[in-house]
Amino acid sequence: MSFINPLSDEGKQIVREDGGDLDRIFDENDDIIDAVNSITAQEISDDAYIPKSYVDLVIKRVEWYVDKKSDPKYNHKKYAFLFYPEIAKFDVIAFYILCQAIGIKYGPNSRESRAVSELQGQIIENRLEELYERDRLEIVDKIMNILIVQDRIKWTSLADLLSSKKINLQDLVLKDGNVILDREDFMEYFKDVVKLQQPERMYNVFIGNRIKELIMIKMIMQNTENYIKNVHEIAGREVEPNATLLKIAEEVADALSKEIRYYGGGDSGGEVKASPLNIEKFPPCIRKSLDGIKSGGRNEVIVLFLTPFLSYARLYPSVFSRNTTLKVSDVDADLKITQNEILPMIYDAADRCSPPLFDDQPQEKININAKLGFGMNDNLNLQHEGETTWYTPMSCEKVKLNMPNLCRPDKTCKGITNPLSYYNRKMREK
Amino acid sequence: MEFFKQATPEERKIYYREEWDVNQVPNFILGQLENREFGFDHFGRGPNDRYKTFNSPEYLKRFMRSKTPFAAYCSVAFYEKPRKREGWMHAELVFDVDAKDIPIRTCNCDNVCEICLNEAKEIVGNIIDTLKSDLGLKNIHLSYSGRGYHIRVLDESVMEMDSDVRSQVLKYVVGADVPNDKYENRGQIYTLRPYSIPFGYPKVFTDRIKYSILHLTKDSKIEGISKNLLNKTLENRKFIEENQWGDFLNKLDPNHPKTGARNYNKLINSIASLNMSLVDGKVSIDLKRILRLPSSLHSKVSMRCTEVKNIDTFDPFKDAVPKFVWERKD
Ligand code: SF4
Ligand SMILES: [Zn+2]
Numbered sequence: 136m137s138f139i140n141p142l143s144d145e146g147k148q149i150v151r152e153d154g155g156d157l158d159r160i161f162d163e164n165d166d167i168i169d170a171v172n173s174i175t176a177q178e179i180s181d182d183a184y185i186p187k188s189y190v191d192l193v194i195k196r197v198e199w200y201v202d203k204k205s206d207p208k209y210n211h212k213k214y215a216f217l218f219y220p221e222i223a224k225f226d227v228i229a230f231y232i233l234c235q236a237i238g239i240k241y242g243p244n245s246r247e248s249r250a251v252s253e254l255q256g257q258i259i260e261n262r263l264e265e266l267y268e269r270d271r272l273e274i275v276d277k278i279m280n281i282l283i284v285q286d287r288i289k290w291t292s293l294a295d296l297l298s299s300k301k302i303n304l305q306d307l308v309l310k311d312g313n314v315i316l317d318r319e320d321f322m323e324y325f326k327d328v329v330k331l332q333q334p335e336r337m338y339n340v341f342i343g344n345r346i347k348e349l350i351m352i353k354m355i356m357q358n359t360e361n362y363i364k365n366v367h368e369i370a371g372r373e374v375e376p377n378a379t380l381l382k383i384a385e386e387v388a389d390a391l392s393k394e395i396r397y398y399g400g401g402d403s404g405g406e407v408k409a410s411p412l413n414i415e416k417f418p419p420c421i422r423k424s425l426d427g428i429k430s431g432g433r434n435e436v437i438v439l440f441l442t443p444f445l446s447y448a449r450l451y452p453s454v455f456s457r458n459t460t461l462k463v464s465d466v467d468a469d470l471k472i473t474q475n476e477i478l479p480m481i482y483d484a485a486d487r488c489s490p491p492l493f494d495d496q497p498q499e500k501i502n503i504n505a506k507l508g509f510g511m512n513d514n515l516n517l518q519h520e521g522e523t524t525w526y527t528p529m530s531c532e533k534v535k536l537n538m539p540n541l542c543r544p545d546k547t548c549k550g551i552t553n554p555l556s557y558y559n560r561k562m563r564e565k
Numbered sequence: 566m567e568f569f570k571q572a573t574p575e576e577r578k579i580y581y582r583e584e585w586d587v588n589q590v591p592n593f594i595l596g597q598l599e600n601r602e603f604g605f606d607h608f609g610r611g612p613n614d615r616y617k618t619f620n621s622p623e624y625l626k627r628f629m630r631s632k633t634p635f636a637a638y639c640s641v642a643f644y645e646k647p648r649k650r651e652g653w654m655h656a657e658l659v660f661d662v663d664a665k666d667i668p669i670r671t672c673n674c675d676n677v678c679e680i681c682l683n684e685a686k687e688i689v690g691n692i693i694d695t696l697k698s699d700l701g702l703k704n705i706h707l708s709y710s711g712r713g714y715h716i717r718v719l720d721e722s723v724m725e726m727d728s729d730v731r732s733q734v735l736k737y738v739v740g741a742d743v744p745n746d747k748y749e750n751r752g753q754i755y756t757l758r759p760y761s762i763p764f765g766y767p768k769v770f771t772d773r774i775k776y777s778i779l780h781l782t783k784d785s786k787i788e789g790i791s792k793n794l795l796n797k798t799l800e801n802r803k804f805i806e807e808n809q810w811g812d813f814l815n816k817l818d819p820n821h822p823k824t825g826a827r828n829y830n831k832l833i834n835s836i837a838s839l840n841m842s843l844v845d846g847k848v849s850i851d852l853k854r855i856l857r858l859p860s861s862l863h864s865k866v867s868m869r870c871t872e873v874k875n876i877d878t879f880d881p882f883k884d885a886v887p888k889f890v891w892e893r894k895d
Contacts, residue, residue, distance in 0.1 A: 290700065291722040297730045304733040305742060308765040312701015312722075315765075328763040340750045341762065513728050513850050518841050 138223040139259055140278050141230040142358050149227045157379050160189035160232060167192060167225050171216040178212035186216070190383055192229040193236075197390040200254040217258060218265045230255070232383060234359060238366025239376045240384035246483050247384070248363050250391050252356045259352050275348055279316075282354050288314045293350070300474070301353040308342055316347050407452040407559045409466050412445070412476070416561035418554045420534055420541040421445075425480070427487025432538055434499055437485050437492055440538065442506045443528040446477050448558050454527060455553065462520055463507055470515050473507065478515075528555045568882070568890070569676055571609075572864040574633070576889045580862050581633040584888055587626040589860035591872045593706055593719055594639060595622055600654065602640035602647040604855045609635045609864065612855060618648045629861075637861035641717070642853050650853065655724035658731060659856065660738070661848040662689050663713035668842045669780050669787075677712050677866075682881055684780065688843055689714045690876055691776065695738045695769055707873040709885050711863025714873070715856055728850040735849045737766060740773030741841040743833055760810035770837075771810075777836045778805055789835035794828055862887065 137146035164187065171177060171185050178184055186192040199214040216222055233251060241247040263271055289312050296302040308315040310324045321338045329337045370376055392414065414422070421444055424436045447454050450466040450473075467473050481503060485492035492499055501511050509515050510522025530553045535542050551557045572580070587595075594601065603625075604615040619625040629637065641659050645652025664670075664677040664685040672680035689707065693716060696702045704719040718724075723734070736742055744759045744767045759767035759774075781787075783799060790798075797817060804813035814821065817828040848854055857863065857870045867890050873879045 289722065291726075294726055294730055297733055298727050300729070304730075304737050305744060305766040309699040309701075310764075311698065325764045337762075340748045340755050340757070341765070343750055345748075345750070512847070514732055516732075516841075516846070518838065518846070 136274065136278060137227050138220050139262060139274060140282075140355050141227045141255075142355065142362060143278070143281065146227045146230075149224055150231050153224065153228060157377065160379070163187045164189065164225075167222070170221045170225065174216050174219045174221055176212065176215040176219070178210070178215065184213050189225065189229055189232060190386075192222075192225055193233045193383060194386055194390055196229060196233065196254065196258070197250075197387050200250070200257060201390060201393050203257070218262050232380070233387065234363050235366050235377075236380040236384035236387060238363040239370040239380050241388070242367045243360060243364035244483070244486050246479060247388055247391060248360060249479065251363065251387075252359045255359050256352050256356045259355060260348075263348060272344060275344060275351055279347060279351055282351065287320075288316070288350070290314050295357055296350075296353050299357070301356060302349065306349070307346065314346070314350070315342060316350075407562045409450050409452070412449050412480070413562065416558055417448075418548065418551075418557040419543040419545055420531075420538075420554055421558075423541050423543065425484045425487075427484055427489065429489050433485075433488045433492050434496065434502075436538060436541065437481060437488070438499055438502045438506060439526070440529060440534065440541075441484055442481055442503050443526045444554055444558075445480055446473065446507055446525070447528050447555055449477055452555065452559050452562070455556065461525070463509075463525055464517055464520055470517070473515060478503075528553060568886070569866040569868075570893075572862060572867045572889070576867070576887075577633040577635065577862060577864060579889050580887050581629050585629065585860060585862075587622045587629070587860075589871070590622070590625070591706065591708070591859050593704075593717070594859070597643060598622065598625065600643040600645070600647055602642070602644060602650055602855065603858070604638040604640075605632065605634045606636040606638075607632065607634050612636065612638050615855070616648055616650065634861070635864045637858040638855035639858045640853065640855050641851075653852065655721075656852045656854075658718040658720075658723045658726070658734065659848055659854065660689075660692055660716040660735070661710070661713070661845040661856075662692075662716070662843065663710070663845060665712055666842065666845065668839050669777060669782075669785055671780055671782055673784070679882065682713070685713045686876065686879075687776070689716060691772065692716060692738045692844070693876070699737075699765075699769065700734065707876060708857075708859040709868075709871050709873050709879065709881055710857050711866050711868040711870050711885070717856075728852060731850050732846065735844060735846055736841070737769065739840045739843050740770040741837055742770075743837045744770050758810070758814075760808075773840050774833060774836050775805055775808075777840060778802055778832075787835050787839055789831060789838075794832060797828065798832060 137143050137149060140146065167186055167188065172179060186195045195214065196217065199217055202209050202214075217226070237245070237247050237251050263275070266274065290297075290304065290307055290309055291312065293302060293307075293314070297304055308321070310320075313320070315321050315324060318338055321342060322334060325337075326334055414425070417425070421441070424441050428436050446463065450463060451461055454461075463473055464470065482493075485499070501513060504513075504515055505511050505523045506526040507515065508520055508523055508525035510519040512519050512522075529537075531542065531548070531551060534554065547557055547561060551560070599618065599620050601618070602615065603617040603619065604612040605617065606612040607614060617628075619628065640647065640656075642656035643654040644650060645654060662685045664681040667681060667684060667688070670681040670684055672678050674681060693705060693707070696705060696716070696718065702718055702720040702723060704721075706717045706719065708715045708717065723730075726734075744762075746756055746758055748755045748757055757767075760771045762768065762771075778798060779802060781795065781799060781802075783795065785795065787795070794817075801813055801816040804810070804816065814826060814829050817832070818826045821829070848856075859870050859872045861870050862868075863870050867887065868881065869885045869887050871885050873884075
């Protein structure tokens with residue numbers, strides 16, 4: 136069970152018994168190696184595929200997540216060990232090491248923390264897929280029974296999940312405020328109205344285990360984030376953060392940054408198309424602003440400089456050569472990229488300012504939306520798109536005038552008039 | 566006698582001194598008066614006298630009698646220090662349906678009339694239904710705002726929710742998103758159109774789309790729907806009246822089997838986004854909004870903002886018209 140939910144009592148028990156010694160987590164650990172080797176589905180042709188220590192295991196988890204997402208040649212067999220219960224005990228400890236490292240170094244609102252919670256969610260999803268149907272039902276039921284104290288779930292108790300957009304209200308089947316998960320409940324409420332469509336099938340297709348698993352996974356993800364937050368708060372009270380964990384955190388962040396490696400590079404020639412952001416190709420001024428602004432001018436940098444740059448670099452890098460204006464939704468129809476990739480980066484940078492930008496000026500979020508073309512509104516809503524225009528990235532000259540300490544030109548900057556052109560040029564170089 | 570004419574300062578005085586009674590302010594406001602912020606518009610230029618508080622109905626009464634404001638508002642939020650708008654505790658969840666702004670109205674009036682007020686009332690009824698039956702919310706109040714309706718939910722379980730959750734609730738109750746129509750079960754993908762799923766959000770969505778289609782007129786102008794498609798929709802909407810969605814789809818897209826449902830998809834998508842503007846979304850996600858105070862006078866149209874106890878029998882032209890309007894000479 137802790138294999139699915141490491142935050143369960145069983146998981147905590149494992150850590151209490153075996154996970155105490157931080158000094159030895161870099162050491163080669165024969166038990167881990169043996170366990171991985173015993174898994175028949177595991178590819179062992181290359182020794183590098185086998186995790187040798189706890190830290191190795193932590194990094195492998197992250198690499199799996201990154202590879203799967205962005206490597207077109209992703210090889211599942213390389214990571215098969217992650218999905219077999221033979222490694223359960225070690226996996227739980229690796230999970231805790233990972234969360235603690237991220238908690239101490241980056242805190243709960245960081246990109247790293249979000250990635251860790253997403254990574255955990257995907258690991259669970261994949262582990263469930265390895266199970267037989269019946270085992271799968273059983274384990275999900277068991278875990279849900281513990282996660283959810285009362286008999287029925289009210290949708291209102293999922294407010295956190297709804298607010299963080301992990302779950303969409305429309306995906307839940309609701310009746311009298313309850314989220315319908317059980318077959319019996321479903322039949323009781325809807326038997327009469329679905330009689331034409333074979334209620335059994337309707338239940339299986341529409342609810343089945345699907346929603347239950349969804350909620351379970353999302354709850355564990357949320358708990359993971361809460362745990363990271365907790366670690367962060369406790370660490371904040373200590374004088375000196377644990378050096379081992381800090382080191383691991385950096386390795387994790389390194390592994391994660393490969394996620395944004397650019398894979399499209401093949402086509403020769405001019406135009407750079409909408410594609411995942413590659414931080415390594417950002418100009419010095421942008422990199423500097425991503426680290427957060429420590430003195431005055433936070434608003435300007437985040438709202439007027441970063442927001443246009445990141446959104447255009449991600450969605451419409453060729454704006455200056457193409458000479459047509461677009462709306463964000465012309466490229467990103469359901470705004471998923473904007474919500475999941477662009478805004479988080481902007482918000483992270485805002486958080487890294489001191490003091491964090493939104494703490495004393497929450498209204499700047501609205502200004503960011505306005506610069507993306509969605510009017511002065513709390514939310515990115517297609518309905519409001521066009522009330523303002525999608526602000527284009529400012530020129531180097533303007534940067535130098537308005538925020539002189541951001542501009543630290545390197546050799547690529549020569550002959551460049553706009554930070555976005557810098558990015559395009561670098562992207563074309565490959 | 567003329568409705569919807571601005572009230573004169575004299576008429577306001579008559580209203581607040583002779584007709585208005587502080588006990589017409591609903592209990593859900595009077596009961597916790599000291600935690601709400603009040604705002605007033607004295608000159609008809611918008612509520613700029615804000616941050617007011619009243620520790621008892623008696624103070625409120627005195628204020629209204631002596632100032633006879635052009636308009637009066639109170640916050641949907643409860644504060645520890647309402648005078649400073651500090652210590653936000655929680656806020657009502659609000660849906661504002663303004664008859665003037667309903668995107669499809671069968672009347673062609675410039676302002677509001679009996680027809681669109683009735684349509685606003687129907688929409689409100691549908692929303693309240695969903696709030697109760699799907700979302701299981703209680704403690705729902707309704708007031709007539711003078712030109713439409715405010716649904717005010719004081720169920721504790723939603724009062725602390727943030728804007729993001731509120732916007733999801735809003736989209737759910739108005740049917741603003743086209744539901745998923747692909748469902749996976751044991752490796753198999755099923756395509757289920759919303760009208761074939763008689764429960765959950767797809768059912769709400771189907772009902773809202775049906776309402777909207779049945780209220781289209783040949784003059785309706787909807788983004789994404791051509792004149793041609795509109796006519797086709799109107800010709801065939803008898804099928805929708807009888808819930809024969811499959812037949813409706815076949816008429817719209819004769820050669821559809823599955824992929825060729827272009828007109829149908831266009832129609833559904835356009836109406837879904839139009840449904841979003843049945844309600845003023847900004848009001849629903851604003852945690853600090855002020856709303857017209859029930860019992861107060863909406864001077865611009867000379868109607869009373871008033872709590873609606875029974876939506877079925879409520880008639881704004883009987884129940885929200887102040888006496889002075891009946892006594893007008895013109
Ligand atoms: S020259 Fe332009 S791109 Fe280079 S650092 Fe300065 S502002 Fe940035
Ligand atoms: Zn009208």
